[in-house]
Amino acid sequence: MPTIKFVNEKKSVEVEQGVNLRKAARKNGVEVYEGVHKVLHCPGLGLCNSCMICIKSGHENVQKQGLWEKIGMYLNPLGFFKRIGREEDMRLSCQTTVTGDVEVETHPSMNWHGEKFWG
Numbered sequence: 330m331p332t333i334k335f336v337n338e339k340k341s342v343e344v345e346q347g348v349n350l351r352k353a354a355r356k357n358g359v360e361v362y363e364g365v366h367k368v369l370h371c372p373g374l375g376l377c378n379s380c381m382i383c384i385k386s387g388h389e390n391v392q393k394q395g396l397w398e399k400i401g402m403y404l405n406p407l408g409f410f411k412r413i414g415r416e417e418d419m420r421l422s423c424q425t426t427v428t429g430d431v432e433v434e435t436h437p438s439m440n441w442h443g444e445k446f447w448g
């Protein structure tokens with residue numbers, strides 16, 4: 330069974346293969362939303378961009394980003410700026426399926442000083 334390690338929460342959970350990352354987090358008491366989005370968010374449809382997480386390792390163990398997820402990230406300014414320089418790492422947890430071990434950072438911050446941000 331795959332293990333999801335939530336880095337900020339220092340919590341590892343075993344999940345079924347093919348589980349939705351957002352559902353697995355919430356089921357195990359890990360909050361993927363911040364601030365007002367704890368109440369105001371879409372029901373996991375990839376519309377609000379508020380469930381964004383950062384894959385720290387195990388990229389090969391999540392399915393690739395779909396077109397819907399990519400479009401949503403680019404249309405939302407928050408998602409757009411958070412993704413710069415780490416396009417492959419930043420994912421919507423509601424659109425991410427886990428197939429193996431991964432390390433996940435919830436509530437990733439803006440990458441204002443990342444090596445690729447200004448370059």
Ligand code: FES
Nearest residue numbers: 375377378380423
């Ligand atoms: S819950 Fe709205 S985009 Fe994931």
